[in-house]
Amino acid sequence: MDLILIGFGNVGRALAEVLVEREAELKGIGANFNVTGIFRSKGGFISPDGLNLKDVLERGERHPSWVPEASALEGISELPCDVVVEMTVTNIETGEPGLSFIKKALEEGKDVVTSNKGPLVVSMRELLNMAEKKGCFLLYEATVGAAIPVFAVAREALKHNEVECIEGILNGTTNYILSRMSEDKVSFDDALREAQEMGYAEADPTYDVEGIDAACKLVILANGIMGMNKRISDVEREGVRGVTPEMIELAEEEGYLVKHISYLDRERMEVGPRLVPKNSPLSIGGTFNVITIKADLAGPITLIGKGAGPRETASAVLSDLLTIVKERSGR
Numbered sequence: 308m309d310l311i312l313i314g315f316g317n318v319g320r321a322l323a324e325v326l327v328e329r330e331a332e333l334k335g336i337g338a339n340f341n342v343t344g345i346f347r348s349k350g351g352f353i354s355p356d357g358l359n360l361k362d363v364l365e366r367g368e369r370h371p372s373w374v375p376e377a378s379a380l381e382g383i384s385e386l387p388c389d390v391v392v393e394m395t396v397t398n399i400e401t402g403e404p405g406l407s408f409i410k411k412a413l414e415e416g417k418d419v420v421t422s423n424k425g426p427l428v429v430s431m432r433e434l435l436n437m438a439e440k441k442g443c444f445l446l447y448e449a450t451v452g453a454a455i456p457v458f459a460v461a462r463e464a465l466k467h468n469e470v471e472c473i474e475g476i477l478n479g480t481t482n483y484i485l486s487r488m489s490e491d492k493v494s495f496d497d498a499l500r501e502a503q504e505m506g507y508a509e510a511d512p513t514y515d516v517e518g519i520d521a522a523c524k525l526v527i528l529a530n531g532i533m534g535m536n537k538r539i540s541d542v543e544r545e546g547v548r549g550v551t552p553e554m555i556e557l558a559e560e561e562g563y564l565v566k567h568i569s570y571l572d573r574e575r576m577e578v579g580p581r582l583v584p585k586n587s588p589l590s591i592g593g594t595f596n597v598i599t600i601k602a603d604l605a606g607p608i609t610l611i612g613k614g615a616g617p618r619e620t621a622s623a624v625l626s627d628l629l630t631i632v633k634e635r636s637g638r
């Protein structure tokens with residue numbers, strides 16, 4: 308299966324590393340991935356016969372396949388390619404540059420896997436309709452809860468269920484801030500700084516702190532699992548800036564934790580600080596994400612996991628690629 312990777316930052320590189328590390332195991336399950344192009348915002352590594360990923364990772368732009376003027380849009384139509392893996396930076400205002408890459412790929416009849424929330428927040432329904440019309444896959448497991456296989460569970464294990472509501476903690480940075488304030492009495496600003504140092508926070512941490520990142524993920528869950536056509540403006544949103552140490556202490560005296568909860572059902576979508584009983588599945592601390600899907604037959608199912616990190620995100624991208632391998636080979 309020929310792949311083009313677009314975006315070679317932390318996630319793109321982690322995916323390439325995992326493809327190298329797991330090559331033998333992947334081949335053993337019928338997944339022969341051949342990467343014909345890797346594109347950065349400027350330039351790319353090109354080899355229509357397939358790149359040696361280990362060499363590319365080691366040598367970077369000194370690798371003979373490096374073409375400084377290479378363009379991803381041209382690569383999509385000109386290189387051998389079954390799946391475009393889109394991992395560029397998130398822009399939730401325009402969806403670009405990822406949006407143009409995904410549209411081009413679908414127009415050309417290629418399957419798409421993306422780790423990028425931006426294009427989905429801006430145009431998810433349009434992109435899903437386009438994919439359906441073209442008979443292509445558009446998979447995006449990595450966009451919500453990174454390593455947590457929430458879309459796979461909904462699509463595969465719960466396909467005979469109707470999902471009634473989804474609730475969870477969808478942002479690791481704010482979960483970390485609230486946990487540190489509660490457990491270690493660390494100040495808001497110090498805890499945010501720690502989350503930034505750990506590489507969890509968005510480039511602009513306002514997106515985390517004001518609940519914008521969580522709202523984006525809620526939109527993707529609504530459209531991807533519950534078949535809705537929601538936008539970020541449909542989410543009632545409140546951040547965590549207003550949570551004080553006094554509020555946290557008061558809640559704890561009554562047996563509660565203050566958590567930044569995202570909630571979605573057919574009537575409402577909201578993100579904001581809520582009181583959660585200390586023994587609730589939503590009480591998970593640290594940078595963890597948690598997602599509870601309430602389905603009509605199955606009842607509530609809760610998934611907890613790492614909501615960020617290059618290898619965790621790459622794990623989700625690879626899981627989507629394996630879904631495509633399985634579906635395309637009719638197994």
Ligand code: HSE
Nearest residue numbers: 478479480508509615
């Ligand atoms: N800034 C995000 C978080 C990263 O803290 O969860 C994953 O989208």
